[in-house]
Amino acid sequence: MTSFRHLKAVIRLFELVEEPIDLTVEGVLTPKRIDAMIAEAVNWKMFYATERVSDVTISALFDLANEMQAVKKMEEMQSGAVVNFIEGYESEKRAVLHTAMRDFFDQRNTAKAALEATTLAYQELEKLRAFLDEI
Numbered sequence: 001m002t003s004f005r006h007l008k009a010v011i012r013l014f015e016l017v018e019e020p021i022d023l024t025v026e027g028v029l030t031p032k033r034i035d036a037m038i039a040e041a042v043n044w045k046m047f048y049a050t051e052r053v054s055d056v057t058i059s060a061l062f063d064l065a066n067e068m069q070a071v072k073k074m075e076e077m078q079s080g081a082v083v084n085f086i087e088g089y090e091s092e093k094r095a096v097l098h099t100a101m102r103d104f105f106d107q108r109n110t111a112k113a114a115l116e117a118t119t120l121a122y123q124e125l126e127k128l129r130a131f132l133d134e135i
Contacts, residue, residue, distance in 0.1 A: 009064035016060060020052040074099075080113025 004010045023029055029049065037049035065071070077083045078099050086092040097117040099109070108118060 004068075007064065007067050009060050009067050012060045013057070013064065016054075016057050021054045021057075023050065023052060078109050078114055079111035080117075 005014075021028065034047075034049040036055075037047070037051075037053075039046045039048070073083065077096055080095045080097060082093060082095055084092055084094055084096045095113055097114060099114075109115070
């Protein structure tokens, strides 16, 4: 089992959780906060101004992602690298291509393992469509 408690960002997050932002205090939930705490990507909008986070919390979360090399690990996972493993369980030493199975975007992942998984997903989708057309 992996422990994350020694990571600098996790230690910082544990410190921050001791005194979370109090949104009930007058002047905390401002139009500026609301405008600043919106994230948008691929036609999705996430509004988090009413959550108990601050700019410092968000910064610590980014630090954690960097410390754990989250983007690199995501890219490895999407390319078919073995990222699922549990010591002593051979069945858990495998690639996890969940994202490839959902890759219905214009710019698909071109890694061989990802393309194979996406092709299988499309074939299953077509089988499902054919089945539903028969009903």
